[in-house]
Amino acid sequence: MGLTDRWSIVAVSVAALFVLAVGLVAHRIIRGRGAPVSPEERAELAQLAMTPLQKRAWTGLLVGLAMILACVAVVANAGTKTYSADGDLRLLVVGFVFVAMLAWQRVLSLSRSTSGAVLDERDRRVLLFAPHVQTAAVLITVSFWCVALTESFRGEGIPTDYMYLLFWSVFLTLTVSFSAGILIGYRWIGTHGEG
Secondary structure: OOHHHHHHHHHHHHHHHHHHHHHHHHHHHHHOOOOOOOHHHHHHHHHOOOOHHHHHHHHHHHHHHHHHHHHHHHHHHHHHHHHHHOHHHHHHHHHHHHHHHHHHHHHHOOOOOOOOOOOOHHHHHHHHHHHHHHHHHHHHHHHHHHHHHHHHOOOOOOOHHHHHHHHHHHHHHHHHHHHHHHHHHHHHHHHHOOO
């Protein structure tokens, strides 16, 4: 790893932390801080059963992480040059990602279940919170890849194959971060209340 690569990693990390900090400050200013949760309320919230949305979020998170691990395994074993040269491998990876995308969408779809329960008030608040986590994760991922690829290939230009890497990274981050946002939202409500 050359000096330029190290500085790229440092620059991207600092930029990501800055974007995250600005986002958190803006969120606090715009939304304000909710009413604190008493220890009794926190204990009561901890005793609540998992909602169907929470269960779907855990499953969606596992599906997303499995997609990420599969893509990392392909890149680690085959490499980007093999991926670029082997049309069958590309087709296999694209097919896997689309099947996983459909599975993820099905898991998180909020269609009525057989019991008829869909969303409660807490679920609605969490669903308002989840896109904040999702958007921040996507912006950080896109920023990382854009800076890292530009710096790595400044003299040669960015090969098209690496733009595929950018695209799939954005998609995979969206899937995992939305599920994580739901789970973080439930944790946030349990700690800070619903205000």
